[in-house]
Amino acid sequence: MGASLNKLLLVLLGLHAASVLAAGGEIGGHALYQANCASCHGADRLGSNGPALLPGNLERLRRPEAVKTISEGRIATQMPGFGDKLSTEQIKALTELIYTPLATTPEWGVKEMQTSRIVHQAGKLPDQPVFKADPLNLFVVVELGDHHATILDGDKFEPITRFATRYALHGGPKFSPDGRYVYFASRDGWVAKYDIWNLKLISEIRVGINTRNMAVSSDGRYAMIANYLPHTMVVLDTRDLTPIKVIDVKDDSGKSSRVSAVYDAAPRKSFIAALKDIPEVWEFSYDEQITQTNSTGTPSFQPRRLRLEDYLDDFFFDGSYKHLIGSSRGGVGQVIDLDAGKKITSVTLPGMPHLGSGITWDYQGKPVLATPNLKEGVVTVVDMTSWKIEKQIPTLGPGFFMRSHENTPYAWVDVFNGTKDRDVIQIIDKQKLEVIAQLRPSPGKVAAHTEFTRDGKYAVVSIWENDGELVIYDAQTLQVVKRIPMKKPSGKYNVFNKISRSAGTSH
Ligand code: HEC
Structure with a gap:
């Protein structure tokens, strides 16, 4: 210094x-x-x-x-x-x-959050969509190029509306269980609640200074936010985005930590967070039947702390949410039994798997997990019963996003982290475990992040440029059916696939 x-x-x-x-x-x-x-x-x-x-x-x-x-x-x-x-x-x-850190960590507690809170829409809005499109087959498209979001009709592939967001949305948006509300978190800690049926921004609050991601509980009542700065997690009441609790993230010795990510574990009725600087996983139950609640029935959000041998940077749940598979810095995956609260085995995962983007399917009668790799040109397929590697599928280069859908035999993976061929999307046959086709949606331009329509018939790929586009494919014939201009469409999220927790998409 x-x-x-x-x-x-x-x-x-x-x-x-x-x-x-x-x-x-x-x-x-x-x-x-x-x-x-x-x-x-x-x-x-x-x-x-x-x-x-x-x-x-x-x-x-x-x-x-x-x-x-x-x-x-x-x-x-x-x-x-x-x-x-x-x-x-x-x-x-x-x-x-x-690029110089601040001398002291700024205070960002309940008081600062409450001061930042903006109510855009106070009254009650109609309980039905103001448009004709299928409200469950909409896509929310995040356009990072000029910090906007588009609501796209997933049948006609026509935009319904487009609105400004906060600067640099971070992590995928999250939905209420009925698909009516979408919640966004921004890099700078702003959380926004948007009513899709009424096409209106409801409220916003700043919950941190540098935020990693957000999860919404499966009952739709709570949002939990993982911060990098300050070292906190925040629980919000989703009705009005008021803060319920701020949790200081520290180990027993008082050492604080950033939070790598938080996800909702629906069958467990809990949020699960991995910490970046402390080798622990924290679970926060919101199950009113089993967890402590205060006088108004709100869960206490006391962390159940799972102490691990190694750090977790990124993680993934199995279908039952009984196991968590996490990647750590040394390329070793830890499989953690969430009920027992300890590691049961490890898997050697070469390079740097991107488990946050992992997906699952059934292969020869057993569930497998497939993850792209941020450092190597490979998709790793892991048998989730034995936790052994089933296959390493070679690809053109390191990827970032991988997607599929229950109704398609293929998984789509990009070469986003590659040094060349970044304009390619590779198609993997989920039963042959090999690449069977290669698409170049817009030659010379980076292609990334596939998402399927509700029925899995169409796949939507992003051209990741300021003057980019969405390229819509027939998921069976692999032919382009439409192109829609968008400003660096970083991701798009199908309401139904998200709220039904489709195995082909990350949550
Ligand atoms: C009139 C308002 C204004 C002033 C004055 C201003 N900025 Fe900015 N700055 C912005 C806005 C708005 C953005 C976001 C632009 C965008 O949407 O990409 C920005 C973006 C940036 C970025 C890019 C941040 C990122 O995350 O990519 C940097 C770096 C930056 N400004 C530095 C500065 C510095 C240094 C100064 C003073 C010399 C300055 N700015 C003065 C409004 C301003």
Whole structure:
């Protein structure tokens, strides 16, 4: 820290002595930031009209990209270019600053959350859709290119509406059990509740500063959010997005941890979270029959802590939710018996499996789990009865998303993490366990994230570009039936497949 500050000072002192010291004797980057950026990105860099500018939040923005953004601005957004106003060194100092952690972790408790809460729609809205399309065969399409979402009719493949979201939605959106409401979480910690039937944003609340993902309970009553910053988990009442509880994530010695992910385990009536910096899994029951509740009947959300031998970065449940298979840094998968609360076996998973995107199907009478791999060109198929590897299916390169549907014999996997062939989607036969076809939806452009219609007859693939599109395939003939322009459609989520927990999609 001292060294990098000194370096920063040297750079600034040599070149821009005048701007180095602000009135209070602050270091240049800070003064430049306050003068030029704070109005939009917040005095404390926690975000305001513009996104938060903190190292954790900027994980996906490479430094040269940051320099370019500050110099040139971003077209069609409020982000102005500073290339005319600031020198190269000043822009460098600002870049250095935004990748420097804050000296102290900002407070983000119930009080801050409540202050942030916005009620867009207070009254009761009609209990039926305002459109004719099948409300269960809609897709919610997240468009990262300009931070919008589209509600798409999954029969006609026509957009019904399109609306602005918070900056950089993170993790897939989650649905209420009837499919009426969709909940979004953003990278900067904003949670939004949207009424699909009425096409209206209901309310929003900021529950963290850097958020990983969110889960909604199978009874639709609670949302749980996993944060990277601060090291907390938050429970919301889904009716009005008011906070019910903030949980500090710490081990027995007081060491705190980021939360890797939280998922709903419907048959267990609980949320399950993996921690990034502590080798533990936490389970939070919302089953009013068995868990402690307060005077209003709200579960206490006390974690049941499962202490493990190794960290979990990512995980997956078996069909019964009795087992959790988690990947850890060393390429070893741990299989954890959730009732016994301990590891029962391990599976060697080469490279870096992306279990969060894993899917299951029946292969020769037994359930198998298939996961793409973030580092190697392989899809690993694991027998979920013996926990042995059934097959390693070679692919063109490392992938990210994998999808299928009960009504199709194929699984679709991308080459999203590859260095070449990123425009390819590979089709795997679920019974032959091999690649049987290869699609190039838009040659030269990155293709990713497949999702099926409710009946599994059509597959929808994203072209991951600012001027991208959705490419709709007949899932049987593998022919393109339609293309719909979209702004970097990062993901699309079919209401029915999500609320019915289709085995072909992640939850
Ligand atoms: C008038 C408001 C405004 C000002 C002033 C402003 N920004 Fe921004 N900035 C934005 C907005 C809005 C975005 C999001 C743009 C988008 O949608 O991609 C943004 C985006 C960025 C990003 C990209 C963040 C990411 O997650 O990709 C960086 C980096 C950034 N700004 C740095 C700065 C710096 C440094 C300054 C001061 C020199 C500054 N900005 C001044 C509004 C502003």
